Amino acid sequence: ISQLPGWSTRPDGSIVIAMGNDDALGVYTCTPYNSYGTAGESRPTRVLLKDPPAFTVRPKEEYFQEVGRELVIPCAAHGDPPPTVTWLKVGSMGKSGAQVDGNSSLIFRPLVKEQHGVWECTATNLVASVSTTTSVHVLGTSPHAVTNVSVLPLLLAANISWEPGFDGGYFQRFSVWYTPLVKHPPRAHHDWVSLSVPVGAQHLLVENLQPDLSYQFSVLAQNKLGSGPFSQIVTSVPRGFPVTTVPPEPPAMTMRVFLSPPQALTANETVRGVLLQWEPPAQFSVALSGYALELRQGKGGWEVLDRSIPSTKTQVLVPGLIKDAFYEFRLVAFAGSYISDPSNTVNVSTAGMEVYPSRTQLPELLPQPVLAGVIGGICFLSVAIIFSTMAACIMNRRRAARIQKRRQGRSLLP
Numbered sequence: 001i002s003q004l005p006g007w008s009t010r011p012d013g014s015i016v017i018a019m020g021n022d023d024a025l026g027v028y029t030c031t032p033y034n035s036y037g038t039a040g041e042s043r044p045t046r047v048l049l050k051d052p053p054a055f056t057v058r059p060k061e062e063y064f065q066e067v068g069r070e071l072v073i074p075c076a077a078h079g080d081p082p083p084t085v086t087w088l089k090v091g092s093m094g095k096s097g098a099q100v101d102g103n104s105s106l107i108f109r110p111l112v113k114e115q116h117g118v119w120e121c122t123a124t125n126l127v128a129s130v131s132t133t134t135s136v137h138v139l140g141t142s143p144h145a146v147t148n149v150s151v152l153p154l155l156l157a158a159n160i161s162w163e164p165g166f167d168g169g170y171f172q173r174f175s176v177w178y179t180p181l182v183k184h185p186p187r188a189h190h191d192w193v194s195l196s197v198p199v200g201a202q203h204l205l206v207e208n209l210q211p212d213l214s215y216q217f218s219v220l221a222q223n224k225l226g227s228g229p230f231s232q233i234v235t236s237v238p239r240g241f242p243v244t245t246v247p248p249e250p251p252a253m254t255m256r257v258f259l260s261p262p263q264a265l266t267a268n269e270t271v272r273g274v275l276l277q278w279e280p281p282a283q284f285s286v287a288l289s290g291y292a293l294e295l296r297q298g299k300g301g302w303e304v305l306d307r308s309i310p311s312t313k314t315q316v317l318v319p320g321l322i323k324d325a326f327y328e329f330r331l332v333a334f335a336g337s338y339i340s341d342p343s344n345t346v347n348v349s350t351a352g353m354e355v356y357p358s359r360t361q362l363p364e365l366l367p368q369p370v371l372a373g374v375i376g377g378i379c380f381l382s383v384a385i386i387f388s389t390m391a392a393c394i395m396n397r398r399r400a401a402r403i404q405k406r407r408q409g410r411s412l413l414p
Helices: 368-412
Strands: 007-009 015-017 026-028 045-047 051-057 062-066 071-073 076-080 084-089 106-108 117-124 129-139 147-154 157-163 173-180 193-196 203-206 215-223 234-236 263-269 274-279 290-297 303-309 315-318 326-335 346-349
Touching (some): 051 117, 051 129, 062 071, 071 129, 147 215, 147 234, 173 203, 263 326, 263 346
Antiparallel strands (some): 007 015, 026 045, 051 076, 071 106, 117 129, 147 157, 157 203, 173 193, 173 215, 215 234, 290 303, 290 326, 326 346
16 A cells, blocks of 8 residues: 555554545555454455536626515536535525525525525535535615624713615714613603714714713614614613712703705706706704705616715706716705705706817807807907908999099090
């Protein structure tokens, strides 16, 4: 055995074959012995070469599909003996509701929100097991719960941070909920206080907390279809002053804020791009801070195109869109840390639209006063040329008439 490359024996008598090939095929027996001899050889064992599973069809890295529709994800493998292909949702212990057809493809019929996540396809035979994963994104649902919520205790305050979950295909906003933990609450259920989170932020500073008192914190995500589940509850104790001579903070007063969405959003095609116009919200109890413009192309998700539109503006120009594409636009209004629901959605198709204006279209790009001056100057110059030409013609005719009269007068003289 020692003369075969890659072959060796262990102290317990086992044979180690580093690389299995045709040389390893055959029948083997083991004969133990010592100084007194041997009791005989073992029963024969046969070595066979088999192929581990290998994928012939792998699923894509990601799949996006609307909720309620059908989604089929292929996965196939071969080996010797033929492997068994199974599917499993990563991190899920219960039933997923998905099915596997005769070709080992994963079938969602219909696709539901709970099936969003990472799925693993595993091929197994007697030799080995191999796996591959894919991510399923379910569109058209309420948001998923945020993850990794952490609380940093500060002086009479706490900083809450988190990682957003999948938005369900729509723009999502967050709110932080908190409540104090008291040993003997005045009522059976203590009240939770909610604070809106500014758009785009993944953290919020909660102030005016009582020192050395435990608080519970949770984060809630919302989109236009509704609210997602609350995150896990995190308990924290804000730090107090070193000296306990600070008077207690007065209880915070809750003010009900009214902020309706922007109204009558319209879209018009211009040479410079698409002009969006709207009317301010009909109701708002606090001063407006501005607007944010959201865009969605085709069946993709909503994206924030411009989050810094001043509150005094009621129109915005969107240049540089892709030709022969379909867009959807909508607006949200801001008032401090509050955000309104989205406005009505307008559809824009750039099919046949001259998206990027050429430099030869100067009249459309000039301001109206300058354009009026240029046109007026051209008209004045044209009229002056016409009058000059007419005057020259009249003078030439009169001169010709005088010369002819003089010639006729000379011919009559004796």
